Amino acid sequence: MDIRGIAKEAGVSISTVSRVLNGTKRVSPEVAERVRAVVERYEYSPDPSARAMVLGTTEAVGLVVPAVSFSFFNSLFSALAGELATAGYQVLTCTIRQSEEEELRYLELLRRKRVDGIILMHETSDEAVLERLRHSEVPLVLATVDTPELEVPSIGVDDYAAGREATEYLIGFGHRRIAFIDGNGGGYSERQRLAGYLDAISAAALAPRLERGDYSPGQGQAAAARLLAGGEAPTAIFAANDEMAIGAIKAAEELGVEVPAGLSVLGFDDIGLCRYTRPSLSTVRQDIDGIAKTAVSVLLAAIEGSRPAGRERIVVPHRIMPRASCAPAR
Amino acid sequence: MDIRGIAKEAGVSISTVSRVLNGTKRVSPEVAERVRAVVERYEYSPDPSARAMVLGTTEAVGLVVPAVSFSFFNSLFSALAGELATAGYQVLTCTIRQSEEEELRYLELLRRKRVDGIILMHETSDEAVLERLRHSEVPLVLATVDTPELEVPSIGVDDYAAGREATEYLIGFGHRRIAFIDGNGGGYSERQRLAGYLDAISAAALAPRLERGDYSPGQGQAAAARLLAGGEAPTAIFAANDEMAIGAIKAAEELGVEVPAGLSVLGFDDIGLCRYTRPSLSTVRQDIDGIAKTAVSVLLAAIEGSRPAGRERIVVPHRIMPRASCAPAR
DNA sequence: GCGTAAAGGGAAAACGTTTTCCCGTCAAGG
DNA sequence: CCTTGACGGGAAAACGTTTTCCCTTTACGC
Structure with a gap:
């Protein structure tokens, strides 16, 4: 049923139907009521494509x-x-x-x-x-x-501030070797987060340590494994998202490193499962x-x-x- | 730029432009090429709303x-x-x-x-x-x-078969007290899964044990906690999805029950994080x-x-x- | 009582396409 | 040389709305 049908059924012109529907112009109460009844009965609503064409929206x-x-x-x-x-x-x-x-x-x-x-x-x-x-x-x-x-x-x-505060949070725990696992390096906000990390590290006169991930838990695990393999293994890892942090915890588990006793892990985002990992994942919550x-x-x-x-x-x-x-x- | 503009620019009618674009009817190669060039130049493409209106698609x-x-x-x-x-x-x-x-x-x-x-x-x-x-x-x-x-x-x-096989998998491990945590109970496929569980249980002459969740890890944890609290605690839990299974593992951890030593947990779906829980989560994979x-x-x-x-x-x-x-x- | 304004409603244009007719041209076959 | 058919292309209808323009009626003020 199109607007023409409604108009005919209600005994008015299509202009009037349109006006009743859109409230574009005053229509007498009786006519409006009559139109509305027909519209109701046929469950009519205007065709979106036709509307889009004439309205441009x-x-x-x-x-x-x-x-x-x-x-x-x-x-x-x-x-x-x-x-x-x-x-x-x-x-x-x-x-x-x-x-x-x-x-x-x-x-x-x-x-x-x-x-x-x-x-x-x-x-x-x-x-x-x-x-x-x-x-x-x-x-x-x-x-x-x-x-x-x-x-x-x-x-x-504010990714810069968040990255900086997160790092300072770990520094506040007395960590001196804090590594950062970032994403695939493409994004601006990701670089901001990294910049925050780097500034916090250098403000505390520490040495930065960077590994690249791709936001997936698998790469988080791999990156953490690389970090933990070296002689000067970090005592804290800050990951650019929770999935990689979860991967990092897995890496620690497989290498026999206890979290958080032997390694602190901090994530980013606060996804729903953070509370259910083992141990539960500290993270930076985005609203x-x-x-x-x-x-x-x-x-x-x-x-x-x-x-x-x-x-x-x-x-x-x-x-x-x-x-x-x-x-x-x- | 609309089709009329393209037509004018190419020195043809709008019918021809449309035909070139849609290949509806043969158009001489020279004309077609000329039209295509103009279309290319103006990066023209037909308005979807107008198309939708006339095509009905x-x-x-x-x-x-x-x-x-x-x-x-x-x-x-x-x-x-x-x-x-x-x-x-x-x-x-x-x-x-x-x-x-x-x-x-x-x-x-x-x-x-x-x-x-x-x-x-x-x-x-x-x-x-x-x-x-x-x-x-x-x-x-x-x-x-x-x-x-x-x-x-x-x-x-096949939810019934999947539910049944999953339960049989646990029975195959020698479990006798196997509980099922289902979802919010609304869905048909969910009931199928439950039916598979129930049939497998009764086929093995075991007693079913059911708890209701809502697919969230929180409710999975709560349901598992209820199950583990009772005297006759199950030795295996089959959850209707992985999130609840992860919650169940958490519940076990908090109650000091080791997984899988003291409790087997089986999930459903095979979400990406299954490999990264502790212990990694056995589950039923959906393709x-x-x-x-x-x-x-x-x-x-x-x-x-x-x-x-x-x-x-x-x-x-x-x-x-x-x-x-x-x-x-x- | 007349002029004017306002209000209510209809006809038709416009939005940008696709496609159905239709017309002219050209080639082929008799 | 004439007829027929195919082919290429244009004019216009159609899709379903909104909105502008216009007409009629009514009310009101003088």
């Missing part, structure tokens, strides 16, 4: 998310999707697997205006992609990630709901106000969650 | 997923999204939080044909919702879940990629063939993954 937001199985991203994704749904927006998801090639898919989203706005949880370094993003007329917002090359708002924790709420409200403001929304980092608080995997150095 | 698939942070669902979601992207479909995500009320959002999806097909990862028992789903003209497919009341294909493991590939291909067949695709359970294999959390009963 799709009531949908694109969510670009890396196709990783890390709990943090998944939770953030859920939270964002929930917020958007509450705000009445549809969610168009783009999962990015092999980074470089597939990004074109979401660029398509914004070139042809399939969405009213986009939330990126995925960091790009490809210059061609960046160039496209810069000239996008669709409002863009970054969640968790940060890309200084882009003149758009980004929402997330996922806060990030989601803020990101969505910033994006919607940009969409509805249609103002360009320049570059600006909106900081959401983080918090160190002390659990059982960190202890004073012996 | 949106090239999008709705993905209805419970808003839970369980690794299994997230992985399955990613896999499905990836498959759909590969097939050239957009992914419209609906996360369901409070089950009953929010379901109406995705019903909206199918009533007004915003999508060409829907994949449900979410089980419904609400009769009104079921009724709507039954009369949907949009092809529907169930992934992992199963709802016999619906005449649609469903893809997933996520297999489910995703099958679900998408079945759905696309239904969309493109536009055949009703009646009720049918497509079974994807499962496999018991022996790790360190299960051991012979003492």
Whole structure:
């Protein structure tokens, strides 16, 4: 049933039906009631494509998310999707697997205006992609990630401060050999976290020790194993996310090192399973709901106000969650 | 730039441009080349809404997923999204939080044909919702879940067999007191799993022991704590998912029960972290990629063939993954 | 009683495509 | 040389809305 059918059934013109539905213009109460009854009866609602075409707006937001199985991203994704749904927006998801090639898919989203706005949880370094993003007329917002090359708002924790405080937390326990396992090195916010670590280390006149992971528990385990193998093994490991920290604990277990007695391990994110590892994982908590709420409200403001929304980092608080995997150095 | 602009620039009619783009009808090579050049130059691509309106197809698939942070669902979601992207479909995500009320959002999806097909990862028992789903003209497919009341294909493991084999696996270790921690009791496939457990137990002339969880590690821990508190504590626990199994291990740890020496724990799903728990978690693996590939291909067949695709359970294999959390009963 | 304004509602244009008709041209076959 | 068919391409309808423009009616103030 289309609007024409409703109009005929109610004995009015399609203009009137549209006006009743959208409240665009005053309609006499009797007529409005009559129309509403018919609409109700046929469970009519206007075709989104037709609406999109004439209105130039799709009531949908694109969510670009890396196709990783890390709990943090998944939770953030859920939270964002929930917020958007509450705000009445549809969610168009783009999962990015092999980074470089597939990004074109979401660029398509914004070139042809399939969405009213986009939330990126995925960091790009490809210059061609960046160039496209810069000239996008669709409002863009970054969640968790940060890309200084882009003149758009980004929402997330202060990664530098978080990295620094986390390291200082371990220093406060008397640790002198503190290693950092970072991610794949691509991201800006990741480098910020690393910078925080390095500054805290050098402020305490310690020597940094770095291993590369890829955010997966397997690589966390491998990196920790490399760290623990050497002669001057660290007494504390700070991992860039919880999954790698969990891998690090596993590595310690396999090498016969007790956590936290022989090795302190500190994670990042505070995923749901932190409380259930053995020992439970101390970590740096990111406020996922806060990030989601803020990101969505910033994006919607940009969409509805249609103002360009320049570059600006909106900081959401983080918090160190002390659990059982960190202890004073012996 | 719209199709009219391209047509003018190329010196042809819009019909010709459309034909070149869609290959609908033969166009002379010279003209086609000229049009293609202009299309290329302006990076033109047709407006999806306009296309959707005239074609009656949106090239999008709705993905209805419970808003839970369980690794299994997230992985399955990613896999499905990836498959759909590969097939050239957009992914419209609906996360369901409070089950009953929010379901109406995705019903909206199918009533007004915003999508060409829907994949449900979410089980419904609400009769009104079921009724709507039954009369949907949009092809529907169930992934992992199963709802016999619906005449649609469903893809997933044989939950009954999996539950039975898992229990037999524990019986094979000589366990006599084997408890089962199930989920929130709502789902059909969950009841199948339970039925498999019960049948295996009674086939071995053992006594069943049941505790209710909600798939979260917290409730898994609580359920296991209740089980271990009693006088006749089980020597093995089979949990309906890995998160609850991890909670069960935690409960054992806190009560001073060694796993697997004092208690065997068996999970379900084989999430990524199974290998990294302490001890590593034995579990029943579901083939996520297999489910995703099958679900998408079945759905696309239904969309493109536009055949009703009646009720049918497509079974994807499962496999018991022996790790360190299960051991012979003492 | 007349002029004017406001209110209610209809006709039609517009959004950007795809596709159905239709028309002209050219080649081939009788 | 004429007819027929194929082929290439254009005009216009159709998809389902929203919104502008316009007309009619009513009320109100003088």
